[in-house]
Amino acid sequence: MTQxxxxxxxxxxxxxxxxxxxxxxxxxxxIARAFRLQGDAKIVLRNLLRExxxxxxxxxDTKGRLGEAGRLPSVxxxxxxxxxxxxxxxxxxxxxxxxxPPPLIRLVAQSAKPGQSPGVGDRVLVRLERxxxxxxxxxxxxxxxxxxxxxxxLYVKTDKGxxxxxxxxxxxxxxxxxxxxxxxxxxxxxxxxxxxxxxxxNRLGLKDVKVVERLGSFEDPxxxxxxxxxxxxxxxxxxxxxxxxxxxxxxxxxxxREDLRDLDLVTIDGADARDFDDAVYAIADEDPxxxxxxxxxxxxxxxxxxxxxxxxxxxxxxxxxxxxxxxxRVVPMLPEALSNGWCSLKPQEDRSCxxxxxxxxxxxxxxxxxxxxxxxxxxERLTYEAAQEAYDxxxxxxxxxxxxxxxxxxxxxxxxxxARESRGTLELDLPERQIxxxxxxxVLDIKSRERLDSHRLIEEFMIAANVAAAxxxxxxxxPCMYRIxxxxxPQKIEALGEVLKSFDLKLSRxxxxxxxxxxxxxxxxxxxxxxxxxxxxxxxxxxQAVYAPENLGHFGLALxxxxxxxxxxxxxxxxxxxxxLIAGLGLSGGALTAESAxxxxxxxxxISSTERRAAAAERDTIDRLTAVYLSGAVGSVVxxxxxxxxxxxxxxxxxxxxxxxxxxxxxxxxxxxRLDSAGRHxxxxxxxxxxxxxxxxxxxxxxxxxxxxxxxxGLLDKEDRPLYGDTGKGSAALAxxxxxxxxxxxxxxxxxxxxxxxxxxxxxxxKGR
Numbered sequence: 103m104t105q106x107x108x109x110x111x112x113x114x115x116x117x118x119x120x121x122x123x124x125x126x127x128x129x130x131x132x133i134a135r136a137f138r139l140q141g142d143a144k145i146v147l148r149n150l151l152r153e154x155x156x157x158x159x160x161x162x163d164t165k166g167r168l169g170e171a172g173r174l175p176s177v178x179x180x181x182x183x184x185x186x187x188x189x190x191x192x193x194x195x196x197x198x199x200x201x202x203p204p205p206l207i208r209l210v211a212q213s214a215k216p217g218q219s220p221g222v223g224d225r226v227l228v229r230l231e232r233x234x235x236x237x238x239x240x241x242x243x244x245x246x247x248x249x250x251x252x253x254x255x256l257y258v259k260t261d262k263g264x265x266x267x268x269x270x271x272x273x274x275x276x277x278x279x280x281x282x283x284x285x286x287x288x289x290x291x292x293x294x295x296x297x298x299x300x301x302x303x304n305r306l307g308l309k310d311v312k313v314v315e316r317l318g319s320f321e322d323p324x325x326x327x328x329x330x331x332x333x334x335x336x337x338x339x340x341x342x343x344x345x346x347x348x349x350x351x352x353x354x355x356x357x358x359r360e361d362l363r364d365l366d367l368v369t370i371d372g373a374d375a376r377d378f379d380d381a382v383y384a385i386a387d388e389d390p391x392x393x394x395x396x397x398x399x400x401x402x403x404x405x406x407x408x409x410x411x412x413x414x415x416x417x418x419x420x421x422x423x424x425x426x427x428x429x430x431r432v433v434p435m436l437p438e439a440l441s442n443g444w445c446s447l448k449p450q451e452d453r454s455c456x457x458x459x460x461x462x463x464x465x466x467x468x469x470x471x472x473x474x475x476x477x478x479x480x481x482e483r484l485t486y487e488a489a490q491e492a493y494d495x496x497x498x499x500x501x502x503x504x505x506x507x508x509x510x511x512x513x514x515x516x517x518x519x520x521a522r523e524s525r526g527t528l529e530l531d532l533p534e535r536q537i538x539x540x541x542x543x544x545v546l547d548i549k550s551r552e553r554l555d556s557h558r559l560i561e562e563f564m565i566a567a568n569v570a571a572a573x574x575x576x577x578x579x580x581p582c583m584y585r586i587x588x589x590x591x592p593q594k595i596e597a598l599g600e601v602l603k604s605f606d607l608k609l610s611r612x613x614x615x616x617x618x619x620x621x622x623x624x625x626x627x628x629x630x631x632x633x634x635x636x637x638x639x640x641x642x643x644x645x646q647a648v649y650a651p652e653n654l655g656h657f658g659l660a661l662x663x664x665x666x667x668x669x670x671x672x673x674x675x676x677x678x679x680x681x682x683l684i685a686g687l688g689l690s691g692g693a694l695t696a697e698s699a700x701x702x703x704x705x706x707x708x709i710s711s712t713e714r715r716a717a718a719a720e721r722d723t724i725d726r727l728t729a730v731y732l733s734g735a736v737g738s739v740v741x742x743x744x745x746x747x748x749x750x751x752x753x754x755x756x757x758x759x760x761x762x763x764x765x766x767x768x769x770x771x772x773x774x775x776r777l778d779s780a781g782r783h784x785x786x787x788x789x790x791x792x793x794x795x796x797x798x799x800x801x802x803x804x805x806x807x808x809x810x811x812x813x814x815x816g817l818l819d820k821e822d823r824p825l826y827g828d829t830g831k832g833s834a835a836l837a838x839x840x841x842x843x844x845x846x847x848x849x850x851x852x853x854x855x856x857x858x859x860x861x862x863x864x865x866x867x868x869k870g871r
Contacts, residue, residue, distance in 0.1 A: 111143060267809050271811065344415050466517040482499075527659050527660050574683060583679055584664065733808060
């Protein structure tokens with residue numbers, strides 16, 4: 103048989119084209135009919151289709167229809183996941199099963215009846231229109247359900263059946279997880295589950311849940327941070343297109359850039375840092391009119407050159423808003439090829455940068471600044487510890503020239519420190535917990551992170567550059583994404599004043615609130631054992647720092663204008679500031695677009711929320727890792743300081759781990775406990791025992807839950823506590839009461855409903871049994 107006589111058989115590309123044009127009728131039978139295949143040709147087609155599925159070219163849906171891999175049907179159910187920069191709803195296919203990341207779905211704005219517009223968390227039946235390879239536009243047919251309640255937790259097996267132990271502290275009860283509802287999950291797995299509607303149908307009276315997605319094994323080294331990623335809906339995988347964009351990057355062109363490679367710029371970061379987005383340089387000002395002054399250069403990676411507006415990289419960065427840092431992993435805002443590659447100022451490698459030259463006088467007052475696009479080469483990668491040690495020892499780095507550079511950096515820092523003290527920056531001393539982990543994911547130790555002058559040096563240089571960026575954008579009349587921190591709410595300050603009275607500290611009403619006023623209070627308690635509590639209370643009285651296109655100043659830093667410029671690798675706000683500077687200075691490539699400028703208000707709201715999301719996820723992970731660490735210490739006795747007093751018990755910060763645990767009122771000596779108006783004391787009516795914020799107690803660790811991060815404590819010294827206002831007369835009676843079978847101090851009295859305040863007291867007492 104000649105080739106001309108052979109029956110026609112379609113190629114792979116022809117089959118794919120047919121499936122694209124016929125998404126609703128693409129089974130093997132329809133394909134054979136379309137290409138008029140008969141007999142043995144159908145067997146060849148079957149084998150070819152299987153081969154295409156193995157190659158990832160085709161996928162089969164639940165009804166057995168073939169489709170292009172990753173392609174969605176024209177009508178589908180989706181889950182709304184969030185908002186983009188322009189406020190448009192984003193979604194993903196419901197029950198996405200493929201290993202590759204799901205395509206992006208944007209909901210087309212449509213008019214809807216009040217209360218019928220879909221929101222984040224809703225499931226929606228939509229008609230899909232393919233916009234690009236990995237993006238769809240969706241038109242709502244109807245909303246199926248609003249915010250179906252979901253829970254993340256650990257699947258465990260007990261002698262009473264399967265249970266789901268929730269990861270959120272606020273969910274106190276476990277859930278019933280029948281094996282039929284477990285799906286692919288096995289005991290010991292972290293899962294995402296949803297409540298099964300209907301009545302409770304198990305003997306224990308627990309609500310039933312069904313596994314929606316298996317997240318991974320709790321035995322995995324990164325399991326703790328994995329909980330936070332899913333609990334806070336933090337994206338941790340980049341689309342293939344974004345990765346390809348990042349990997350296609352290369353060195354920036356030298357043309358149009360100022361050559362800074364002769365300057366001994368250095369990076370100073372933590373020992374575990376992998377990306378270096380800022381480098382610094384300082385030299386004494388030779389101008390005789392500025393004795394004791396300094397010239398400082400802060401060079402920042404030129405991320406705007408690589409991440410262009412409207413690109414896939416830009417959209418991913420905007421969605422994430424910021425990088426998220428866990429003790430065991432980093433979820434970057436940009437793919438590794440950029441964050442650890444071309445946008446990382448590695449030593450002895452040429453890198454593009456956007457830099458600020460600043461001149462200060464001997465007292466740290468900025469005299470002038472200039473922004474430029476440059477080409478630099480970091481001469482050294484220093485850690486905070488190495489830089490501090492070299493300065494304290496007056497040398498000891500790789501070369502005398504490097505020692506000289508570090509000495510100059512500290513000289514400029516000391517001038518900036520004078521300016522900081524002069525303007526009265528709020529000086530809160532809030533120790534940061536540092537989790538020390540092994541490569542295998544084991545928590546080895548927890549300690550307070552050491553605060554060195556080298557940390558403060560970099561902080562002051564970055565603040566100075568951030569201020570200069572805000573000033574420059576105002577000069578250029580360009581949009582600015584300000585970092586604002588409004589003064590504390592007067593009501594919070596009034597409440598703070600009431601609490602401070604119990605510490606014999608006075609915060610007069612009606613005063614104009616300035617950081618210097620709060621600093622004076624902090625100085626008064628500097629050597630007081632309750633100083634850390636006062637610092638915490640002052641922090642709680644502060645407003646939340648956020649991003650905004652309108653300048654409202656920065657209360658905490660005592661600055662009239664401030665923006666974030668120094669970390670575009672990990673903050674989208676900084677990238678926007680870079681773009682605005684590029685536009686205002688007339689530089690080529692990566693300038694801010696009119697569309698982005700017009701959306702600054704919406705972007706500010708979004709990135710402020712992603713920042714809060716990241717902070718919550720990081721805090722939850724540290725709490726859980728602390729619980730993991732202390733789970734081996736259950737039963738041991740530790741010292742804890744009371745950080746909060748509530749009607750249901752005391753919260754204590756444990757030493758030295760810094761873990762926060764609950765001492766429930768049920769573990770206090772039985773009494774009628776009253777919470778004072780300032781919220782600082784719990785005092786027993788009958789025996790007069792007082793438990794106060796700031797005092798230290800000996801407690802026993804009763805339970806440490808790695809899933810939720812909750813710590814349960816028990817009071818150790820019930821019998822040894824003195825009575826409030828006691829002169830020694832009542833101690834024996836109290837001791838006898840505490841040793842009674844029910845730890846009941848006296849015969850119970852009946853509660854009369856008519857007696858004012860007794861109902862609430864009775865409730866508190868019942869909790870104390």
